[in-house]
Amino acid sequence: MNILVTGCAGFIGFHLCLDLISKEKVSLFGIDNLNSYYDIKLKQDRLKILKKKSNNFLFKKIDLINFDKLERFFKKNKFDIVINLAAQAGVRYSLSNPDSYFKSNILGFYNIIELSKKYKIKHFIYASSSSVYGEQKKFPLKEQFDTDKPISFYGATKKSNEILAHSYSKNFKLKTTGIRFFTVYGPYGRPDMALFKFTQKILSSKSIELYNYGKMFRDFTYIDDAIRGINIIIRNTKVKKSRFDIFNIASSKPQTLKKFISIIERNLKIKIKYKLLPLQKGDVVKTHASIKKLKGFRPKISIEKGISNFINWYRLYYKIK
Numbered sequence: 001m002n003i004l005v006t007g008c009a010g011f012i013g014f015h016l017c018l019d020l021i022s023k024e025k026v027s028l029f030g031i032d033n034l035n036s037y038y039d040i041k042l043k044q045d046r047l048k049i050l051k052k053k054s055n056n057f058l059f060k061k062i063d064l065i066n067f068d069k070l071e072r073f074f075k076k077n078k079f080d081i082v083i084n085l086a087a088q089a090g091v092r093y094s095l096s097n098p099d100s101y102f103k104s105n106i107l108g109f110y111n112i113i114e115l116s117k118k119y120k121i122k123h124f125i126y127a128s129s130s131s132v133y134g135e136q137k138k139f140p141l142k143e144q145f146d147t148d149k150p151i152s153f154y155g156a157t158k159k160s161n162e163i164l165a166h167s168y169s170k171n172f173k174l175k176t177t178g179i180r181f182f183t184v185y186g187p188y189g190r191p192d193m194a195l196f197k198f199t200q201k202i203l204s205s206k207s208i209e210l211y212n213y214g215k216m217f218r219d220f221t222y223i224d225d226a227i228r229g230i231n232i233i234i235r236n237t238k239v240k241k242s243r244f245d246i247f248n249i250a251s252s253k254p255q256t257l258k259k260f261i262s263i264i265e266r267n268l269k270i271k272i273k274y275k276l277l278p279l280q281k282g283d284v285v286k287t288h289a290s291i292k293k294l295k296g297f298r299p300k301i302s303i304e305k306g307i308s309n310f311i312n313w314y315r316l317y318y319k320i321k
């Protein structure tokens, strides 16, 4: 089975490839534009690990917005499954840089879904986000809830992906599955996300900023659990029943920011200094997903274990004693 993972040098893409690379019967292909949204070295290091691990992995530097180059790659390699994780991520950055989101998440998404249709891919899986739920006040968040009012521009691009996928599934019988990820974290994680930023600042004795005066709840998902969920969706490729589907992938155990910080403090053995600030534009106060829809999905890693794994990795990677 030939699988293409886009955004393979990114956080989730890297871990997914690391998992798929060792699977029998899988020939793995990866693309990424290696953009500089965050430290490129981290992306290159992830790629190095993948290339070292196996020669059953072909990487090509391709930007989703380059239709012709992307099409040549599709033509040359017959993909069975496409997993589209490449996107401009991040809620806050989308307030000041909508352009980048429009290009990668709308134009880029159109290119990859159009080619997936043209080259008769069996299953098109793509990353959506918890941010499509916007300011929903009913919890836990269920896939069938109204998601017509995302708040951030990022959330709006992800909602657009779901709508485009629906149209392709209905009109062209392309099997599509969207994954609404909820705050995924773990080793080799994203430097623009809370756990990474907090750890970095605390270790350099800087204070951290807590929005909404610290009264936030997040449904954190440990990376290995997220990969377990994606694997269930990959295995669903043969299920003909539903051509269009969407699933939450989360731990379904929302944590208060206070608890989150106290676990980091305990791991680093440092008392955190913080500044309390109002809620930021585009941000939501709480996320808490229902994970009942994805049958067989049971997250295993506790927040304590997950944070400890991240901090151990961080110390090793950045050579901090």
Ligand SMILES: NC(=O)c1ccc[n+]([C@@H]2O[C@H](COP(=O)([O-])OP(=O)(O)OC[C@H]3O[C@@H](n4cnc5c(N)ncnc54)[C@H](O)[C@@H]3O)[C@@H](O)[C@H]2O)c1
Pocket (backbone or CB within 6 Å): 006, 007, 008, 009, 010, 011, 012, 013, 031, 032, 033, 034, 035, 043, 062, 063, 064, 065, 084, 085, 086, 087, 088, 089, 090, 103, 104, 108, 127, 128, 129, 130, 180, 181, 182, 183, 184, 185, 190
């Ligand atoms: N990490 C999370 O908590 C989270 C939550 C919700 C949704 N998501 C979504 O999951 C996916 C993966 O997220 P991540 O955390 O691994 O982010 P990431 O930024 O680490 O990975 C995305 C990768 O895509 C690449 N990329 C971006 N635009 C591209 C383009 N036009 N062409 C080719 N490559 C491009 C980037 O270089 C990067 O390596 C994204 O679609 C993101 O929006 C992530």
